């Protein structure tokens with residue numbers, strides 16, 4: 001009896017297994033054949049061929065998205081759709097593609113639709129993408145207003161002080177991971193400049209750990225699965241709530257001492273009002289501060305690391321940077337100020353060139369929310385629900401716009417002989433979406449800070465902080481990379497970081 005029952009069980013298990021294999025083979029065959037033989041809508045955007053259903057082009061895209069997008073552009077033209085773990089992503093590359101996505105009307109394509117499922121867990125509710133679009137634009141206006149020249153003049157000494165405190169503890173000779181080193185420094189400089197002395201002083205008392213836990217909510221895994229029952233997700237949510245309490249405490253204390261003056265973003269937000277005359281609620285202030293801090297944290301850390309890695313292979317540029325400081329500021333001992341950093345042209349071009357070749361955010365996403373969008377140049381249709389992908393990281397290394405695009409050459413921004421400098425763009429730089437004029441045409445091939453309604457409002461602060469930090473670093477250290485080979489970009493985190501950023505530092509006698 002027992003033998004018969006075992007035989008029956010084995011037979012049905014084998015049966016089930018065979019059925020599963022047949023189903024998978026049929027599904028796979030349908031996936032391949034449907035791409036090859038099913039009639040196509042002539043207005044549809046071409047779809048990138050993929051061998052594996054569900055996975056789609058995820059492996060190729062994940063390995064090197066820039067190479068993937070460039071290869072697809074060659075094969076399919078500027079507009080093509082690819083499957084990414086069951087999400088349909090339509091890439092629109094080239095200056096026209098940038099303009100199409102960055103200038104899209106809010107009722108056609110939405111950034112909130114692409115990002116909010118992840119960002120709301122980090123910034124909290126009613127903030128940024130979780131707020132109605134017009135309120136978010138007002139929130140951007142508050143940040144932009146807080147990042148003004150008067151405040152910048154005050155923050156440069158803080159940044160330099162933080163750099164000195166940080167690096168003066170280093171031994172005469174030491175090996176560091178540049179990305180980690182700049183990450184630790186920038187959380188100090190940005191907290192001090194944007195959030196104020198109270199939060200900066202609390203960093204060592206657990207606030208830095210809370211930022212770390214919150215930051216763990218900004219990984220590609222969170223983009224795919226924003227809410228899993230895992231400890232890291234619980235720590236993220238607890239950190240957000242604890243930080244909100246700490247910020248609220250600081251706000252209450254400042255309100256109790258109205259005569260004390262602060263020049264930071266926190267104070268600017270406390271003093272601002274929405275268009276309807278209402279004060280900004282504390283939980284909005286907390287979320288906006290976190291968004292501003294996170295907006296600049298990894299972007300600036302990786303840009304600093306790439307800059308130092310590029311400089312390490314170009315000693316003549318390091319020499320020229322020091323020479324520029326001596327000529328324009330009198331000596332290497334001269335303290336940086338907001339005004340004297342403004343005249344260091346080569347230093348600015350060094351940062352700009354790093355942002356061209358190594359943009360921390362090389363692509364930006366939106367989601368089609370209208371029934372369909374029509375790509376204006378060709379009349380091709382993009383259906384509702386598709387993600388849109390703009391990729392300035394592709395145009396920034398396109399030889400049509402930049403000579404020898406893979407060469408890191410800061411002098412290209414001084415000599416201005418690249419085709420990009422003669423190119424016609426649009427007059428959309430003057431559009432105001434609610435936070436002041438955008439400042440750059442979305443048709444530009446150089447868009448490391450994005451364009452249009454979602455353009456970065458931290459660009460000026462970002463440059464200021466980067467120039468102060470890189471300038472101080474170049475004064476303080478001689479440096480070389482551990483490995484001769486140029487580091488490869490690592491695309492597995494939310495910003496593009498160098499795969500190996502170890503550098504050997506030797507303190508200089510000034």
Ligand code: HEM
Pocket residue numbers: 111140143291292293295296297299300303360361364365447448449450451453454455456457458459461462463
């Ligand atoms: C090197 C430094 C930085 C880089 C490369 C950078 C890059 C970018 C990019 C590419 C976008 C557009 C995103 C999109 O269109 O989807 C953006 C938006 C934004 N950035 Fe930055 N950023 C930097 C620093 C900062 C800083 C320091 C702050 C705050 C003080 C900041 C705050 C923001 C905000 C609030 C937005 C608006 C997002 C939106 O409207 O959807 N960023 N940034």
